Amino acid sequence: MANRALAGNPNLNTLGVVAPPPILVQTPAFEGTLATLFRCVREHKVDLLEVPMEPICEAYLCYLMESPAANLDEAAAALTVLAYLLERKAWQLLPVVEEDEPEMDEATALPDPTTYEYADVIQRLMENHDERTKLFFRTATPQLDLYEIPYDVGDVTAGDLAKAFERLLRRANPEPVELLAKPRKSIQEQMKFVLLALKPSYQRIEEMFVGEYTRTDAVYWFLALLELIRLGSAQVKLEGEEVLFAKK
Known part of the structure; x- marks a missing residue:
C-alpha cells in the first residue's frame, strides 16, 4: 500500500516526505539545488556562515514568480528548508559571550617555619615511638597452635x-666481675x-x-x-x- 502511494505521487521521496523543488542556488561558497544545500548543512559539510542568504531567498522568490501554478507541497517544503537555513545562520551570527579569565592573585608569602616551636613535642613523640617498638603485644584471641x-x-x-x-x-x-664481651x-x-x-x-x-x-x-x-x-x-x-x- 505504501509503495503504491509513493508511486502515485512523484513528489514524495523514499521516506514519504515531500522533497523541495529543484531550486538552483548559486553562491561563491556553494552551487547546487536547495535540497542539496540543506543536506550539506545538516551533515556539516558546508559552513553556512560563508554562504550568503540573499541569493537563496531571491532564487526562492523567482521560483514562486515564474511558477504561478507551483505545487503547494513543494513550495511549503522549500519554505521550510529556507526557514531552517535562516534560523541556523541567525544562531551562528549571534555574538558569543566570552567569560573573562579570573585574574591570578599575586603569590602570597609563605609563613615562616614554626617547627622549632614543637621541637620538644617532636622529640617526645620520637622517644615514645622508639620505646613502643620494643614492646610486643599478644592478640586478644590466643593462637593455641603457637604454644x-x-x-x-x-x-x-x-x-x-x-x-x-x-x-x-x-x-x-x-x-664475679666479667667482661662485657664474654660470650x-x-x-x-x-x-x-x-x-x-x-x-x-x-x-x-x-x-x-x-x-x-x-x-x-x-x-x-x-x-x-x-x-x-x-x-x-x-x-x-x-x-x-x-x-x-x-x-x-
Missing part, C-alpha cells in the same frame, strides 16, 4: 620446681653436662653439682634440666617435700 602442650611431670608442680631452684640458688657464690653460655652445651651428671636413680638437684658455682651457673643448669625433662631425657618426681631428678 607447646605442657608435658606431664606427674605430681610435681611449678611451685615444687621453684622451691628446688631456690635451694640451689642459696648455695651459689656471688657473681654467653649455650643451653645446648649445658644440657650435655647436666645429662652426664644425672643418674638412673633419683637424687636431689643439689647432689648433682660438684664444686662451687655461681647464680648464673645455677640458672643455666636449671634451664638445661627443664629442657631435658621436656625432651624426655630426664624425669622428675615428688617424694614427700623433696623434688628428685633422674636420667630416663
